[in-house]
Amino acid sequence: MTQGILFLLAALVFVPIAVKLGLGSVLGYLVAGIVIGPVGFALVSDPAAILHVSELGVVLMLFVIGLELEPKRLWAMRAAVFGGGALQMLLCAALLFPLGLMLGWTWQAALVGSLAMALSSTAIVVGLLQERHLMAVPVGRNGFSMLLFQDIAAIPLLGLAAALGTQSAPDVNAGHGSGGPLLQIAAVVGVVLAGRYVAYPAMRFIARMQVRELFTGFALLLVLGVALLMQTVGLSMGLGAFLAGVLLASSEYRHALESDILPFKGLLLGLFFIAVGMSMQLGLVLTAPLQVGLGLVLVVALKALGLWLLGRAVGLRGSQRKLLAVLLSQVGEFAFVVLAAAKASAVMPAADADLLTLIAALSMVSTPLLLIAYDRWGCPESETRPADTIEDEHPPVLLAGFGRYGQIVARVLLSAGIRPTVIDHDADTVDSARRFGFKVYFGDATQPDLLHAAGIAHAQAVVIAIDDPVQSNQLVHELRQSHPNLPILARAYDAVHAMELEEAEVHHVQREVFESSLRSARATLELLGFDRFQARELADDFRRYSNHFLKAARASRHDEDDFVQRVRESREQFEKQMQQDLQRQAGQRAGTGWIQSD
Structure with a gap:
């Protein structure tokens, strides 16, 4: 013993x-x-x-x-x-x-x-x-x-x-x-x-x-x-x-x-x-x-x-x-x-x-x-390889990061006839994207000189699809210092990173797995017997609750004990409210056989 x-x-x-x-x-x-x-x-x-x-x-x-x-x-x-x-x-x-x-x-x-x-x-x-x-x-x-x-x-x-x-x-x-x-x-x-x-x-x-x-x-x-x-x-x-x-x-x-x-x-x-x-x-x-x-x-x-x-x-x-x-x-x-x-x-x-x-x-x-x-x-390629020369000096959109997230953004923009200037700091990603026909430039988007060469002064919006929260925040800070009125749309790693981006007054913040997680939750509810309308309403309610909570709890996120307490109370309150709403809806629709289609 x-x-x-x-x-x-x-x-x-x-x-x-x-x-x-x-x-x-x-x-x-x-x-x-x-x-x-x-x-x-x-x-x-x-x-x-x-x-x-x-x-x-x-x-x-x-x-x-x-x-x-x-x-x-x-x-x-x-x-x-x-x-x-x-x-x-x-x-x-x-x-x-x-x-x-x-x-x-x-x-x-x-x-x-x-x-x-x-x-x-x-x-x-x-x-x-x-x-x-x-x-x-x-x-x-x-x-x-x-x-x-x-x-x-x-x-x-x-x-x-x-x-x-x-x-x-x-x-x-x-x-x-x-x-x-x-x-x-x-x-x-x-x-x-x-x-x-x-x-x-x-x-x-x-x-x-x-x-x-x-x-x-x-x-x-x-x-x-x-x-x-x-x-x-x-x-x-x-x-x-x-x-x-x-x-x-x-x-x-x-x-x-x-x-x-x-x-x-x-x-x-x-x-x-x-x-x-x-x-x-x-x-x-x-x-x-x-x-x-x-x-x-x-x-x-x-x-x-x-x-x-x-x-x-x-x-x-x-x-x-x-x-x-x-x-x-x-x-x-x-x-x-x-x-x-x-x-x-x-x-x-x-x-x-x-x-x-x-x-x-x-x-x-x-x-x-x-x-x-x-x-x-160690002289990694990101430090030894010179940044590429960017041809388009007047891009409508500047896209930083071309991983899985950035690729989808770029493809949707291209399908609408908008050709973004894409920058990524990983040499392998750049070379691989070019083999598939994408025009991606190598370089560190957080560097002011590269942003200037990319035509940041003429861009109508910047999309930050970088997966590293530290680099993402650094780029937001640089853009807010040099171009305070430029709209920024940023990918957030998690809820805390989303709060940081909101504090930096980013125009639109999207948590990287948030919407796909909600879609999976909706599909799970439907498999368990919820009708499609109920499942969609629950997901929409959670989206509104989550976005409201991020704004309300932003001030307390630096106090860990207070932040944890807020999360626990908010979660319990939301779950209780949703249960009450479900019971009320079940009573209203009892015997009607009404099913709402998506």
Whole structure:
């Protein structure tokens, strides 16, 4: 009990700090383990025992990964995942492999070590891609595909580490049991058949009982039971969990299984990283500083070089190649698992595995720092490419931003015979739009010189379709300073951004997903039995309420407590009023059979 409280307290202290600093939750768990472990305050004396239990978090993580890899989805992404992902692993491992040989390692140790260090951190990279809104752009799609392949490749890597070793790994990933190939094949076939003809009916039966804790218990029993079976026949528990996840990826209960497993996976995986932190040999920083420092630089630099070379092969150019190299240059979470398996099976000496584990953890710190350097000195195309020369000096409309939002605005204007001057700061977007026949100019619309060259003095209106609220506000401020009477129509990221634009006296503010959300709500109400008139009235009432609330609450948005209280009171009042209106309308139309068409 005491140790459980200690782990939770350490996680609650150090993980938020790491996330706040942009270093990622994994690093927070590692630091928590270092502080409470033997190297720190020695509050926990047996990290190995904690590591053994916490490896169940890795098993559950592999199950969740399997749930997300529906065969159809894998097939649609096959070229990017199995092409680009395999090339990334092979190229980075090929660059790292000679280092192990130069240090006098056996080829088995060098192979497992280089493949482990070729892995990147899914948790860190995906978080950075989402934070920078890069998931939908080429660098984000390619990076995610490579991470997906790495998640799959980590499973055979565990088997490789066990197969090349001289001892059977005592952890959950390598298994205690033994069995011949026929028994192992029979176990895999049995899992496939059981998943199809036993697990599905059992889940349907339990789901009909509507007892949520039973479904959660069955989910855990399914994962751990399959994992134990794989361990008994001498295969990896992780492989069994992953196989179970893939088999259930097409099930209608996939999301329920994932939501039930995720809390256990998150806690146990966090405990695993804490245990890894406790097991890290930080004394190597003092006893072998040259090996640690030089190893860290070489691993990150060689991985970045490999990724930069690979960027051209997957269709990336210029700054996109550099960004991919920076984002995936660190070593990933799975490397800890693979290195632990290599250490347990004696394919790699314990001292070498400890050194690589420390380098892997330190490499996670390097990515945020490298991104800062990239933003400042990486010379992205938006800073090196000169702005285009704009031909039309008297545009009726100036459109800033040509993403999904701006493209629709431009197409409607063009269909009405109005040719806007379109400016976008993303070189890939500009080049892609030109291939499709749109006339888009490259440049930063917040720069006064570019606005002047674009003919802002003669424009009748400016449409701001930039997806970054900070840049959008900056452009509004610039336009209000230089052309106070020019009508501005702006896209708002959310309600708070809409308030900011209203305060800046923007002529028309449109929240980017507001109208489409209302249309979806109307359609949902109609499917639930509301007539089309009622659904439209409710949506119109909500639109009026929302717009009125934005104006009324604008003054209090800087006081968070007051703003939250206003939102809660306004929501309750609106819902109560709508319920009363619905009851009154139902009474008025009772027995009339009147249905209003849209």
